[in-house]
Amino acid sequence: MSHVVKLPAVEDTRDFGRRLAGLLRAGDLVLLTGPLGAGKTALTQGIGAGLGVLGDITSPTFVIARVHRPDPARGGRVALVHADAYRLGDATDPRAEIDDLDLDASVDDSVTVVEWGEGLVEQLVDAHLRVRIDRRDDDTRIVELDPVGGDWARRLADLG
Ligand SMILES: Nc1ncnc2c1ncn2[C@@H]1O[C@H](COP(=O)(O)OP(=O)(O)OP(=O)(O)O)[C@@H](O)[C@H]1O
Numbered sequence: 001m002s003h004v005v006k007l008p009a010v011e012d013t014r015d016f017g018r019r020l021a022g023l024l025r026a027g028d029l030v031l032l033t034g035p036l037g038a039g040k041t042a043l044t045q046g047i048g049a050g051l052g053v054l055g056d057i058t059s060p061t062f063v064i065a066r067v068h069r070p071d072p073a074r075g076g077r078v079a080l081v082h083a084d085a086y087r088l089g090d091a092t093d094p095r096a097e098i099d100d101l102d103l104d105a106s107v108d109d110s111v112t113v114v115e116w117g118e119g120l121v122e123q124l125v126d127a128h129l130r131v132r133i134d135r136r137d138d139d140t141r142i143v144e145l146d147p148v149g150g151d152w153a154r155r156l157a158d159l160g
């Protein structure tokens, strides 16, 4: 069963990310989907705030993956790896480019959040959380969470 939430403003999206972070632990993969400008990076900013990691979470222009280390002063315990595969859309072999990022080296010890990674990163771990964000005509966002394998369904139930 998927979990659907309405997010009227960008602050709501960040708050939701913060709540979602409460469910996350090392080894998790979160796959963010949805069109350009949907709010994937905004949600990741909330996740980063919830995890207590260092560094601004932005839309990378050249960097495809960035590691945000935990800030113990803010209760951070796990790193966030934020990847954005959008620019790989034109690559001849996007999968090879993803391999070059070495996400599998960090995935076990980090929370990995990937934008535009559908079809490219699912094999990194045997379960993941799919998060789809859509933009409505009135500019509100609808986020739909789909547990894919593992114990995600049970964990989502904790989100209330
Ligand atoms: N409810 C909302 N949730 C998220 N963003 C919103 C919302 N309402 C308005 N916005 C605006 O929409 C934009 C979302 O941008 P963001 O970079 O997070 O999208 P994205 O999905 O990461 O895009 P891209 O595919 O280009 O990476 C921001 O400018 C934000 O202020």
Ligand SMILES: [Mg+2]
Residues within 6 Å of the ligand: 040, 041, 042, 059, 084, 115
């Ligand atoms: Mg983005």
